[in-house]
Amino acid sequence: MIKEPYYTEETLGSKAAEFIGELQEFRDKHSGN
């Protein structure tokens, strides 16, 4: 099992913001059937 601190208190805000942009882009690209 690989465990990693991909979120820390310092990086949480920036990483999550970057990630949600990616998720929204992914969702737009793959929405529908």
Add this chain to the structure above:
Amino acid sequence: MQEFFLQPDSHAYIPSASAIIKPIKQLQDLFLALDVPVIYTKHGSDDANMLKWWGSVLRDEEPLSAINPLLINPKILIIHKTQYDAFYQTDLENKLKEKGITQLLIAGVMTHLCCETTARSAFIRGFESFLLTDATATYNESFHRASMLNLVHGFALPILCNEAVSSLEVADA
């Protein structure tokens, strides 16, 4: 969030979990101030399949079963669950429907196990779910990312804590 996931000497320790305590606390404080229900799940089980899969199980009487003291609040309803799915053999669905709740904000750990399974289960029960991207965590970024990508395609929408706060404040205005 249970100590099982926060203590470095626990085999279920999640290195990123401590980083999401603060945003969860901020969000729950706002929810409670606005009388929006906050529900915690507490996992504890002797389930044979869980034991077979993981090699050990977390039981209710173990100290690591406790919810992190920073998050404890008497206004929070605690649902005991035995599976990843918080709806499975619990009264969560009834509690939500009694309160007229149709939308869920899901936070906590682990993104790809309990959060994901509960979001899928919520969907098939007719709830609209939102996954808090900055208030969920799991063992590593690959699991977190894979889970979120699957969920946003068919089960739940991603949202940041500050977006959830803005939505609540607008709704309360």
